[in-house]
Structure formats: structure tokens, C-alpha cells
Amino acid sequence: MKKILNSLAAIGFLFAGTAGAALAQEENHAAEPTHFPIHAPKEMDWTFAGPFGNYDKAQLQRGLKIYKEVCSACHSMNLVAFRTLEDLGYSEAQVKAFAAEYEVQDGPNADGEMFTRKALPGDHFPSPFPNAVAAAAANNGAAPPDFSLIAKARGVTRGFPTFVYDIFTQYAEGGPDYIHALLTGYDEQPPAGMEVAEGTHYNPYFIAGKSLAMAKPISDGQVTYEDGSPETVDQYSRDISAFLMWAAEPHLATRKQTGFAVMIFLVLFAGLVYATKRKVWANAH
Amino acid sequence: MSGGHSTYSPKTGIGRWIDARMPLPRLVHDSFVSYPVPRNLNYAYTFGGILSIMLVAQILTGVVLAMHYANDTTLAFQSVEKIMRDVNSGWLLRYMHSNGASFFFIAVYIHIMRGLYYGSYKAPRELLWILGCIIYLLMMATGFMGYVLPWGQMSFWGATVITGFFTAIPLVGEWVQQLLLGGFAVDNPTLNRFFALHYLLPFMIAGVVILHVWALHVVGQTNPTGIEVKSKTDTVAFTPYATIKDGFAMVVFLAVFAYFIFYIPNYLGHPDNYIQADSLKTPAHIVPEWYYLPFYAILRAITFNIGPIDSKLGGVLAMFGSIAVLFVVPWLDTSKVRSAVYRPWYKLFFWLFVINAIFLGWLGSKPAEGLYIPLMQISTLYYFAFFLIIMPVLGLIETPRRLPNSITEAVLEKNKGGSAHPAGATAAPETRG
Numbered sequence: 001m002k003k004i005l006n007s008l009a010a011i012g013f014l015f016a017g018t019a020g021a022a023l024a025q026e027e028n029h030a031a032e033p034t035h036f037p038i039h040a041p042k043e044m045d046w047t048f049a050g051p052f053g054n055y056d057k058a059q060l061q062r063g064l065k066i067y068k069e070v071c072s073a074c075h076s077m078n079l080v081a082f083r084t085l086e087d088l089g090y091s092e093a094q095v096k097a098f099a100a101e102y103e104v105q106d107g108p109n110a111d112g113e114m115f116t117r118k119a120l121p122g123d124h125f126p127s128p129f130p131n132a133v134a135a136a137a138a139n140n141g142a143a144p145p146d147f148s149l150i151a152k153a154r155g156v157t158r159g160f161p162t163f164v165y166d167i168f169t170q171y172a173e174g175g176p177d178y179i180h181a182l183l184t185g186y187d188e189q190p191p192a193g194m195e196v197a198e199g200t201h202y203n204p205y206f207i208a209g210k211s212l213a214m215a216k217p218i219s220d221g222q223v224t225y226e227d228g229s230p231e232t233v234d235q236y237s238r239d240i241s242a243f244l245m246w247a248a249e250p251h252l253a254t255r256k257q258t259g260f261a262v263m264i265f266l267v268l269f270a271g272l273v274y275a276t277k278r279k280v281w282a283n284a285h
Numbered sequence: 286m287s288g289g290h291s292t293y294s295p296k297t298g299i300g301r302w303i304d305a306r307m308p309l310p311r312l313v314h315d316s317f318v319s320y321p322v323p324r325n326l327n328y329a330y331t332f333g334g335i336l337s338i339m340l341v342a343q344i345l346t347g348v349v350l351a352m353h354y355a356n357d358t359t360l361a362f363q364s365v366e367k368i369m370r371d372v373n374s375g376w377l378l379r380y381m382h383s384n385g386a387s388f389f390f391i392a393v394y395i396h397i398m399r400g401l402y403y404g405s406y407k408a409p410r411e412l413l414w415i416l417g418c419i420i421y422l423l424m425m426a427t428g429f430m431g432y433v434l435p436w437g438q439m440s441f442w443g444a445t446v447i448t449g450f451f452t453a454i455p456l457v458g459e460w461v462q463q464l465l466l467g468g469f470a471v472d473n474p475t476l477n478r479f480f481a482l483h484y485l486l487p488f489m490i491a492g493v494v495i496l497h498v499w500a501l502h503v504v505g506q507t508n509p510t511g512i513e514v515k516s517k518t519d520t521v522a523f524t525p526y527a528t529i530k531d532g533f534a535m536v537v538f539l540a541v542f543a544y545f546i547f548y549i550p551n552y553l554g555h556p557d558n559y560i561q562a563d564s565l566k567t568p569a570h571i572v573p574e575w576y577y578l579p580f581y582a583i584l585r586a587i588t589f590n591i592g593p594i595d596s597k598l599g600g601v602l603a604m605f606g607s608i609a610v611l612f613v614v615p616w617l618d619t620s621k622v623r624s625a626v627y628r629p630w631y632k633l634f635f636w637l638f639v640i641n642a643i644f645l646g647w648l649g650s651k652p653a654e655g656l657y658i659p660l661m662q663i664s665t666l667y668y669f670a671f672f673l674i675i676m677p678v679l680g681l682i683e684t685p686r687r688l689p690n691s692i693t694e695a696v697l698e699k700n701k702g703g704s705a706h707p708a709g710a711t712a713a714p715e716t717r718g
Contacts, residue, residue: 051548079366145560148366152551153559160647170548175556208569248559251369251376258377259547266540273536277529284324284521 032194038204041156041181044238046173048245051260054253055246057089058227063243064088066223066236071147074139076127079148080247083121087250095121102126140199142213151175151241151248156207175248176241181205183237186216292319316502321520322527323508325696329403330506331534332396338535339389340494344487346382354434356480358473361436362561380550386428387553388542390576393421401614402635404623405507411615413500418611420493425577425608427486430479432574433471437558442571444471444479450584453598470564510695511623512688519692570652578649579642583607583668585653586661603665610672617672619680627686631679638671 047056064085067077082099086092099119104126107114119126129135129143136143145153155174158166165171185205196202200211221231229235245252293314295301304311353372355364368375397417400406406414429447433440448471451462467474505514514520521527545552553575557568573581587600594602610617625632645664651657689695 079363079370084370149559153556155556167549167552172549172551255376255380255547255550259543262543262547263540266536266543270533270536270540273529273533277533280525280529284526 033210036209037156037181037207038210039181039185041174041177041205043171043177044173044180044241046176046242046245048242048252049173050170051256053256055087055242058229059239059242060088060246061090062225062227062229062239063241063246065225066218066240067147067243069223070218071240072125072128074128074135074144075147076129076135076144077125077147077247078127079124079146081122081124082119084250087246092121099123140213144214147244147247149248151179151244153248154178154207173245176245178205178207179241179244180237183218183240184234291315316498316523317528318522318524320502320523321514321517322506322523323514323519323692324521324526325508325510325692326506326527326530327509328530328534329395329399330508331531332392332399333501334531335392335535335538336389336396337494339385339392340487340490343382343385343389344491346378346385347484347487349378350382351484354480356434356477358436358476358562361434361476365435377546380546384542384545384550384553386431387574387576388538388545389424390428392538393424394576397421397611398639401638402625402632403507403509404511404618404620404625406615407618407623408615409504410500410507413497413504414615415612416493416497416500418608420490420497421611422608423486423490423493427483427490428574428576430483430486432558433476433479434483435558436476436562438560438562438566438568439555439558439571441471441562441564442568443573444475446571447573448475450601450604453595453601455598507623508692509624509626510689510692511627512690512692512695515691516693572650575646575650578647579645579668580604580607580649582645582649582661583665585649586658586665588653588658588662603669607665607668610669614672614676617676619677620683620685621680622685622688627688628679628683629686630683631675634671634675634679637667641667641671 046053047059048054067075082095082102085095085098090098099121102119102123102125103116104119104123105114106117109115127135129138132143152175156178158171158174182203182205185203186201188202188204190196190202190210194202194210196211200213201215202211204210206212218233218236220233223231223236225231229239249255291311291314293304293308293311295304295310300310303309350368353364353368353375355361365379368379370376372378400414400417429443433444448462448465451465452458454461463469465475465478466472467478508514555572555574572578581604584600584604587596587603589599590596591599620628620631622628625635641664645661645668648657648661648664653661689698
């Protein structure tokens with residue numbers, strides 16, 4: 001029995017040793033990085049984080065402005081309907097007017113012809129390109145991804161033990177953190193000796209490589225804010241990230257509010273059931 | 286379903302009329318009211334009940350989701366997003382269902398571990414255990430096919446990788462794979478048949494659950510001492526004692542479940558599944574859902590050929606073997622003592638097994654490269670050694686601790702030896718003679 005225990009302990013040590021070595025190897029970035037992103041995104045403060053989080057409507061409106069004036073030139077957002085923009089604090093009439101600035105294809109009409117008309121609140125954001133092939137052809141072969149779900153479709157692996165803490169801190173903002181980091185990361189220069197492929201742009205926060213096809217999309221002062229918010233890349237990046245989080249998860253606030261009521265109920269109910277259980281078991285036999 | 290004599294006596298005329306013709310109320314009474322359970326069951330024994338409500342919750346949310354889901358590769362992804370955005374409380378149904386699958390597996394893993402710890406598989410409960418293994422297999426198939434339905438990147442590529450396993454089988458492999466896919470690659474026929482099967486299998490699970498509960502009610506529950514019930518003082522009635530205890534555990538479990546649904550609903554998912562499936566873009570790391578990760582690590586641990594078996598077939602055999610071995614556990618354990626409470630060495634190896642299984646899960650999420658490979662191999666080795674070497678050998682050489690004569694004696698002894706109850710606390714029922 002003792003022998004078994006000794007060999008077991010030996011295996012245990014071997015385990016711990018190799019695991020440590022594996023982790024050390026993972027940390028070791030050579031001049032040519034093999035793990036991406038090169039830098040983990042910085043965690044930002046978001047109004048929609050945490051158990052009572054909610055979107056800041058002014059921020060979402062600024063984000064929409066950026067999407068409309070900058071991103072929508074290349075990126076579609078085809079799961080989002082204009083009518084949902086009322087969530088951003090706009091009136092029905094404002095949404096109608098906003099939609100009317102876009103043209104969508106409809107038809108066929110009575111003559112069998114397709115035609116374009118002004119978009120209605122029930123329509124979705126139209127795509128900037130007729131199809132994915134056209135989008136790729138116009139962008140150096142890399143079709144710009146749709147933005148409807150991008151804030152939930154990107155997330156840098158958190159690693160052990162951070163992913164355990166994330167359960168308790170309710171960290172669910174990996175997407176917006178990533179978008180913010182990517183948009184503010186273009187100004188960093190590649191280290192000396194690093195090869196950056198032609199037609200791509202170095203960004204140490206890019207999730208899938210050292211550089212990406214998209215050039216720096218936005219610069220200081222490019223979009224005019226009417227509410228006096230700073231017109232900086234950092235602020236723009238925060239606003240578009242928040243807006244994209246809303247686009248991906250429009251019912252986030254309802255979810256968290258419902259959740260609070262459900263948690264209160266379940267905790268109180270658990271207390272009552274436990275008290276009943278004590279009472280019932282006290283009478284056993 | 287109960288083995289003993291029925292104590293049901295209908296009080297009303299209608300009750301007697303029904304009882305004489307189709308005694309369903311009697312069956313329910315005997316199974317869930319008067320059914321005797323050991324008095325010393327702890328909270329580890331509440332997961333059977335928790336699993337039943339999880340199955341019901343999954344079926345109910347699933348049926349409603351199916352009313353809104355479009356089973357077509359061009360529409361599936363958008364229809365799921367329509368549920369998330371436009372269907373009333375659709376986001377809630379969908380998050381309940383996707384997180385529900387994970388919590389179903391959390392509960393079943395605790396349930397299986399409880400069985401392994403207290404020796405619940407030993408005679409006369411072998412069939413009960415095997416029926417449980419069948420349920421687990423059906424759950425895995427259901428979970429896998431359900432993950433394909435949203436038609437995200439991980440859905441598509443997960444399905445491609447997992448159905449690809451079957452090509453490793455000699456002679457019939459390719460035929461089996463094409464039968465599963467309905468073609469040569471994952472496509473619309475695959476999605477159609479997966480949806481049909483995803484809707485069918487939960488009802489098959491429900492059927493096997495009935496057999497599982499039936500078998501349980503014939504042989505009776507085990508208990509932490511592993512000693513069979515000997516007298517009436519060893520048991521309490523299912524209702525109210527077990528019902529209220531199970532009820533409390535269920536509410537606590539639901540609270541944890543709700544925390545995930547409402548605050549971190551995508552924590553257990555993969556971001557790539559919010560990208561629509563694209564057969565031309567392979568994700569950097571294809572990983573299955575978390576609950577398959579230990580098996581995924583075992584699959585990839587076999588990087589070498591064994592005689593005529595190449596590494597691919599070897600990996601597939603090891604992976605299926607890791608589940609198949611569960612079916613023969615009742616005959617691998619040679620110990621005469623059931624419960625790990627009285628088996629100090631088994632207890633140690635059991636907990637190492639649990640830690641090893643979690644470690645395998647972590648390895649499953651890592652790429653098969655560098656030092657992860659030998660770690661996967663060592664971990665896989667321990668996984669199989671636990672069942673194939675430790676279980677049979679330990680039963681023969683281990684000296685178990687002295688067993689109490691009865692459940693009642695064990696309960697009284699524990700109270701005497703254990704830390705004193707706080708003054709004024711309700712006397713624990715277990716202590717009353």
C-alpha cells in the first residue's frame with residue numbers, strides 16, 4: 001500500500017512540474033509572436049457591466065452616429081431593425097425619419113419589377129455591399145464582418161485562474177473590451193525586425209494575428225459630437241463598443257432587472273423551504 | 286413501482302372507483318409518498334430529483350423554441366437571433382435552454398460521482414447503474430446535436446470534427462459518417478436529421494429515466510454507509526422527508542442556474558458560435574462544449590500507433606472506451622464494502638480521479654501541442670487505471686474500516702463522535718431513536 005502511495009506522490013510531482021513548465025512555455029513570447037492577441041485587451045468601465053448594469057442612452061446615440069458615419073461604409077448590421085432604435089431614446093417619429101435616410105430594395109411590384117424605396121422602421125439596416133463576394137472584392141479579399149453580433153462573437157481567452165474569478169465578478173464584457181482595444185491599438189508600432197505582410201496593418205490587440213486587413217478606421221475629431229463629449233479615438237471606441245454591445249444584446253437591461261427579481265425570489269424561497277425542511281425533519285420518528 | 290406492500294387507501298368514493306379500475310394514484314402514492322428512503326441520505330442524493338426537473342425544463346423550453354426555430358441552413362442562424370430579439374421573452378427561453386444543457390451536465394456529473402463514491406453500482410444495483418449510463422450517453426448525443434442547431438461556426442466545425450471520428454472505424458467508417466451527415470459534408474441534410482433527433486432523444490431519455498426510477502424503487506436507495514436498510518427505523522417516508530429535502534436542494538440549484546442565465550449567459554458558450562457557419566473558414570481552435578472536454582483530451586492523447594491501430598482510430602477507441610468502461614464498473618470493483626466512507630484508500634484514489642477528470646477538462650480546451658500532449662497522456666492513463674487497475678486490485682488488498690451494524694447505529698455513532706450541535710438547535714432527526 002505504501003509503495004502505491006509513493007509512486008502516486010511521484011506521479012503527482014511529475015504532474016505539477018510539467019504543468020508548470022507548460023504554462024511557462026505559454027508565457028514565453030519570442031520576437032515573432034505565436035499566440036494572439038499579442039496584448040490582452042484592457043478591461044474598461046462599462047455602464048452595462050455588473051448585476052445592475054444598463055446602457056447609457058447618450059453613449060448609444062453617439063455610437064450609432066459613429067456606426068452611421070464611419071463603420072457602415074463597409075460593415076453591415078443586418079440583424080438590427082430600425083424600430084429597435086427606440087431603445088436608444090429616440091421617438092417613433094425620429095426613428096421613422098432616421099430610417100427614411102436609407103434606401104432598401106423591395107418588390108416585385110405589380111409589373112414584376114424590383115424597386116428601391118425609403119426604408120421603414122420595420123426594415124433592417126441595409127448592407128453596404130450587394131453580397132459577400134462583392135464585399136470581399138472591394139476590401140482586398142477580406143469581407144468586413146457583420147456587426148450585429150460582433151460584441152458577442154469576439155472574446156480573448158481569459159486563461160486559468162481568471163476565468164474562474166469571472167464567474168463571481170460577472171465579467172461578460174470581453175467583446176466590448178476587445179473592440180475598444182483593437183480600435184485604440186493601431187498607433188502602436190511593430191517591434192524592430194517584425195515582418196508585417198503588405199496590405200495589412202499591425203495591431204497587437206488583433207485576435208487572429210499580428211496585423212489585419214482593416215486600416216485604422218477612425219481618427220481624432222473625425223465625428224462631431226453635439227453633447228460635448230471628447231472627440232478622441234478613445235471616446236469614439238468606447239461609444240461604438242457600447243453601441244455594438246447593445247446591437248448584439250438589446251435585452252441586456254431587461255435580463256438583468258428580471259434576474260434581480262428572480263434571485264431575490266429564489267433566495268427567499270430557499271430560506272422558507274429550508275425552514276420547512278428543518279421543521280419536518282425535527283418530527284422524524 | 287415500490288417493492289413493498291402498498292399502504293394506499295383511497296378516502297373518497299371517486300378515489301376507490303379509480304383505484305379499482307386503473308390504480309395510477311396508488312402507483313404515485315407508493316412511489317413518491319410512502320416509499321421508504323434511508324434516513325441518512327445527504328445532499329449528494331438530491332441530484333436525481335434535480336436532474337428530473339432539468340429534463341422537464343429542457344423539454345418545455347425546447348418545445349417552445351422549436352416553434353420559432355427554422356430548420357434550414359440558410360435560416361437557422363437568423364431564426365435563433367429572431368428568438369433572441371423579437372420573440373417575447375425569447376432571450377430568456379433560449380438562454381434557459383442553452384445554459385440548461387450545461388447545468389444538466391453539472392448535475393449528472395455530481396450524480397455519477399456520488400454513485401462512484403458510495404458504490405451505488407454494486408449488486409443488486411447493476412442494472413440501475415447501466416440504465417444511468419445509457420441516459421448519460423443519450424444526453425451526450427442530445428447535447429451535441431443541440432449545439433449544432435444554431436448553425437454557428439462552432440456548431441458547424443464541431444459537427445464536422447465529431448462526425449469525422451467515425452471515419453476512423455475500419456471498413457464501415459465512411460458509410461457510417463455519410464449516414465450521419467446525409468451527404469459527404471455537414472450541410473442541410475445534417476441539420477435536418479440532427480434537429481429531428483434532437484427533438485426525439487429527450488423523450489427517449491424520459492423513457493429510460495422511467496426505467497431508471499423503476500429499478501431504483503425495486504432495489505431501494507443506497508446511503509452514505511452503504512449498508513442495506515434492515516429495519517423500519519432505518520428509513521423515513523419519501524414524503525414529506527425526502528420531498529422537502531430534495532425541494533430545498535432544487536431551489537438552491539435553480540438559484541445558481543438563474544445566476545448564469547441572467548448575469549453571465551454566454552460564459553459557458555463559445556464566442557465563435559455567434560458567427561454564422563462558414564464552410565470556408567476554419568476556426569483557429571475547434572473545441573466542443575465544456576462538458577465533453579475531458580473526452581476530447583482523451584481522444585487527442587493518443588498520438589501514437591499501436592500495432593495495426595493507427596493513432597486516429599486509437600484516439601477514437603480511447604474516447605469511446607472511456608465511456609464504455611463505465612458500463613462495466615459494477616464488475617470491476619471487487620470490494621465487498623460499498624461506501625468510500627469505510628474505504629480510506631479508495632477515497633483517496635476517488636478524489637484523485639475527480640481532480641484528474643477536471644484537469645482533463647482543462648487540457649481538452651488546450652491545443653494538442655507541446656507539453657499538453659504528455660499531460661493529456663498521463664491524465665488519460667490515470668483515468669483508465671482508476672477503473673481497470675485500482676478498482677479491481679484495491680478491493681482485494683484494502684482493509685476497510687469497521688462497518689456499523691445498521692444505518693441507525695451509524696447515525697447515532699456519528700453524532701456521538703462528531704462535533705456537538707450548537708445548543709438550542711433543532712435536534713437532528715437522525716439522532717432520534
